[in-house]
């Protein structure tokens with residue numbers, strides 16, 4: 514299998530297809546999550562994997578939060594800062610969050626945990642960076658048949674689909690790191706809507722995946738493994754005890 518470490522989200526065609534944010538569900542999923550938190554105007558929040566900065570800007574403009582982004586891609590940071598000159602994006606990864614202990618009221622990982630190499634480190638870092646009573650909001654891809662995840666992970670095409678989560682393992686990790694899971698709900702419909710949109714734009718998912726194959730790898734095999742894992746999407750709101 515091809516070894517691919519390129520950042521799929523730097524791909525312009527994919528970004529255009531995804532729309533207002535670089536993930537399924539758009540701001541609707543962020544708004545839904547916020548209803549289950551005490552986050553409000555002035556809350557200090559970090560968007561981990563902030564991409565083009567859309568969510569950072571949304572949290573600032575719509576909710577008056579003191580929102581920052583964290584993003585490893587220099588190209589995406591540059592574009593985010595051009596698009597929203599007033600926002601701050603720190604260059605870095607979720608596995609090492611350069612903010613003071615207990616200094617955040619909220620942390621968002623919206624379709625980014627699946628891209629991280631060390632999930633334990635991210636969960637521990639969020640636990641460290643959040644104050645007691647702070648919220649960790651996660652939305653991402655999960656496998657409804659997690660017994661096939663290992664085969665998918667052997668594929669090196671770096672995307673949130675390859676890194677899809679085993680929800681039982683993730684919730685165990687979160688609880689062990691001191692989080693109470695206050696909301697966990699299926700949001701697979703968001704993924705279905707995105708699939709319909711992509712089919713409409715590209716003609717078929719086969720054509721879409723072939724366009725994405727600029728990153729390398731056997732897309733037919735990848736799609737076969739995805740179907741075995743039964744891809745789902747979820748939203749979780751976790752409160753730090």
Ligand SMILES: C[S@@+](CC[C@H](N)C(=O)[O-])C[C@H]1O[C@@H](n2cnc3c(N)ncnc32)[C@H](O)[C@@H]1O
Pocket residue numbers: 520522533534535536560561562563564565566567568583584585586589605606607608622623624625628629630673
């Ligand atoms: C699916 S996009 C989500 C973007 C953003 N959250 C949004 O709502 O538009 C995933 C983002 O995570 C970033 N990313 C990849 N690996 C990361 C890591 N280890 N830590 C933090 N962000 C990462 C990617 O560069 C990309 O911008």
